[in-house]
Amino acid sequence: MNRTAEGTPAKRRTAMTRVMPNTVDPRRRALRQGLWMTAPALVGLWGITPAPADESVVNSKHDLSAQGPGPTRAVDEGEICVFCHTPHNASPQTPLWNRVNPRTHYRIYQSSTTDARINQPSGPSKMCLSCHDGSIALGNVLSRPATHPIVMTSRTIPPGTADLTNDLSDDHPIGFRYDRALSNADHQVRPPEVVTDRLPLGAHGEMHCTTCHDPHNNELGDFLRMPDRMSAICVACHDMDGWRTSSHALSGKPTTGRIVDPDERLKYPTVSENGCINCHQVHSADHRERLLRFNREEDNCLNCHGGQVAAFNIAAEIGKRSGHDPRRRTGVHDPNELTFAMRRHAECVDCHNPHAVRHDPFGAIRGTLGQTAKGPNLNVPGVTITGATIPDALLLHDICLKCHGDGIGNPPSRIVRQVDQNSVRRDFQPSNPSFHPVAAPRRNNDVVSLQAPLRVGSVISCIDCHSSDNARSAGGIGPNGPHGSIHEPLLVRNYSTDDFTSESVQAYALCYGCHRRDSIVGDQSFPLHRRHVVDERTPCSACHDAHGVARSSGSGAAHGSLINFDLSIVSPANAPTGRRLEYEDTGSFAGNCTLTCHGVTHMAFPYRRGSPSAAQR
Amino acid sequence: MVRTRWIAPLVAAPVALACGLAFGGLTGSKHDFRKKEWSGGEGCAACHTPQSPTPPRTPPKWDPNADLSRTFGASLARSKAAGIGTTLCLRCHDGTIARETASAATDRFPNLDNPARIDSGHRGSDHPVGIAYPNVDRGYRPASSVVASGTVTLPGGKVECTSCHDPHDMSGEKHMLVRGNARSALCLTCHRK
């Protein structure tokens, strides 16, 4: 009685295990084959040879027998399995291993951004490396006496991509445990339990060569276990912030015409299909850390952003007279750098996150770009106006302030002013007596010159002034943003700061971009603008500080309306109480100045809009 | 007892016939023991233990109640059953008597944590024998197609020495394989790799 009760479920269980794979497996296989039958056809349309679609080790590159397809093969050995496996007297390693493990000590992958603890390779990886590090002869198998190895056309693995050498620091790391601790430490790595079973980990959850590669199945090319089209195999583990919606993942643009490696053929014809391998190289990467294709960081970007693949020719922009040229430094940038201690540099990835960049559809609209970090600047670390470091900049100026805030080695100001503290972050503090409305809106109703849609209370961003001279936002056809400009310092339009500049639309084009010229020279605000700017040919910058005046350096009345005199033009006046250089705000469109300029001395010289005397004098 | 008596003559004739056929292949092979002096020109006895026709008259001294009609070892008639072929081979091919040997590991080391297993540098692992054929594993061809190949056998649905090796060497292949292993054809009969 007991026996029947026990026997029935057991029988049912075996029946299920027997039936299920037979019914499910072929269907799934057929589906997969169906998908991959179409893939070569599509690829063929692009004129690229499809990878050999073979599900077996026979006739694959791992078929090293004398009848094998590759140039590296045995001279007369006809068996295929024997190069790795033997049925008897195998090494104790599964599966019936016919080779000795290399005793090589490997240089292993290191990166400032990895949380994995990477060890020397072990287990199955060592077994792969018994051929692929080039240290052991291919024909040196346990089933043959060491004195009579299998004779091969090439004694060891020939130099090339398959020869990993003893330097594994330029290859994707192996030999680390891919566990919950890792995914907890790095949220851009998926938890191991959600990673597909098609990428098996080792006995202790460690990553091996065999996690990505199936040495017996070259159906997908490179013996991969999952397709690398659209980087499916990479994103199975790597969950980069913003990747799924980024242009690099979605762009269907052809990758022809790259400027750094025009001759190298990427595996797939379009940007989205290549995915990660547009920039990364899983094995033998030129730039070891983070496995980038090119050692010079910017080359990985300029390769496509040189005019042919991507829409804008950034390479042309950064070469202009004033620009953030990433080519000036190599090997300085590090994603983990401390903003207050780093060496001064500008790499593309300081402002852009290539995993998260998106096209900004509003970038072509002429006018202000607003304050928030959008499309091209998503998921970039920054420093806020309060000086806090944040991993994901919300506002555009957060990104600029990383370097132009309180950083060591800010270049000296171009114009030596009355108040000069050389920190852009402090220039724009909302608590300052006056500032351009970048970090916060400014409620100064005296500003009557604003062009629509700007009005009192609007906010602007750094790149409204600092941008390429042909930026689309300023009416050009080039990229927005501070890549490079013919106008110093990286200004979107001309801005003359020399004394005795003849006033023209062109001379102060930057200012007139927002402040109507007719209002300024029409004396609608400061009643003596025309007198100073047009008649006396004094530049705007002689009196106004374009960024703002820091609170610590003056009272509110002394530095209202961005008044911060250029000491090379304006000098103190000799007053009875000593040399004084002062401005005092005494109300709406009213104030007085004490200074010497162009040989004229004002001593508490008052002005008020609407006062005829002021206008006459 | 009665059954054994009936079966013995029934079995004897086909066995003798099979022996005759089998020796066609054995001639000259390493298993051709006929030329050895000790075999007395009778090559089969080395593997196929001769049947004693009559039971002894006296029981063992310390085991007076022993069933004297008892026989030992596996008879030829059962050699197609699972396990029989393997144990028969391993009597000699255990690493000591015959040199081309298996060290006989059936499901020996179930996990990789076993200290015996991870110690590299030692030789001695062999293809498992006496295990059930993994019929539902994607890495293997279905047992039906293996058996249909006509060369590799799966006695009782299990992988045995005789799955790959033919002790009678009918094929004349290297290592007494049941078929040639050019292009690893023998391996790939089962392994879908």
Place this chain on the structure above:
Amino acid sequence: MVAQTVRRRDRQRAAPLLIADCQPPPRRDADQRLQCERANGVHAPAPMRRFTGMVWCAVLVAGFVSACRAPNQAPQLVYFPPPPATPRVVHLKSFNDLRELVPQSAPSWTSWTRGSTRTFVGTPAGLAYHADTLYVCDTQLNVVHAWNVGTGTARQFGADGETLSKPVAVAVGDDDRIFVADTDRREIAVFDGDGRHAAHWRPRAAEEFRPIALFTRDDRLHVCDAANDEVCVLSTTDGSVIRRFGGTGSELGAFHAPAGVAVGHDGTVFVSDMLNSRVQALTGEGRPLFQIGKPGNRFGCMGKPRQVGLTPGGILFIADAEFAHVQVYDTSGELLMMFGGPDGAPGSTPMPVGIAVATELPPTLTRLVPSGFQPTCFVFVSNTIGAYRLSLFAVNTGP
């Protein structure tokens, strides 16, 4: 009858407890299992000894009942010959790991410093027992284990991977030197008592010599040479050849595959002649005396006799790899009994190849012996297949 019923009820009640206690993997809970075995073994306490027959019946019935209830019942002591005959051999333990046999053995400091803590056997071949130490040739790990069953310490010879490549037989000299037959290197490796590789002997050229069995007696080392089907007697002092006898053939005095050798106190040499299905007794000079066993498949016949063990009292244990049992003879060649069996049940010997006879065992092992059984010697048996590769039997060779 009353006693039977009571006993049966007790067993029924006790059975689940025993199952629960003994279910965990044997290696981890060797201690517990040992206790269980003892509990099971003490099923013939003093009052019941008078009713031996009834007790046996009770045990049988109880065993049958518990076997029906739980087929994976913890292994019980198995007696040979089966009841109601007087038990002569009792199976004490099957094990793969020294720690299963001597549970309290932890990796000792010496084993740490010597760089080896292995107490696990891969595929055992030849055995030897000397001074509380069981020597096991391991053809999978290619070492010779030296397990002190008294203290539970484990050592290996040839663990460096340099000195041994396929050890199949081991013998221990009176001066504690270890002789190991290496069938791959075709030589006899000699280790001193500290495990240092002292020498290697090769009485013939390598291609003409293949040692597969060894035995030492006094200053003589008897080597079975499978390449020449002969027994080669060496001097243990320097390895020089004293004598050779045998040769290929089926007549008396010739061998085919001499797979085991043992020498009695009177100088009689017993050589198991594997492919001739017999054990030959020869004088020390190699003159054949008589043969034990013959080809066949009944009592008194032999399949593939392998290593031979000999007690001082003249009892011969022959591992029969084909019939999967150990045959016991006296030195006159009379069959006494056989034990073991092919079925994989407790006490079975699916393919016995090695035999080691011990006349005394340390208390760590004698406590396994059930009370009421008076052993005169102990036999270790190694098997090349099966779940457990090593077995320990206690034997009563008394009259």
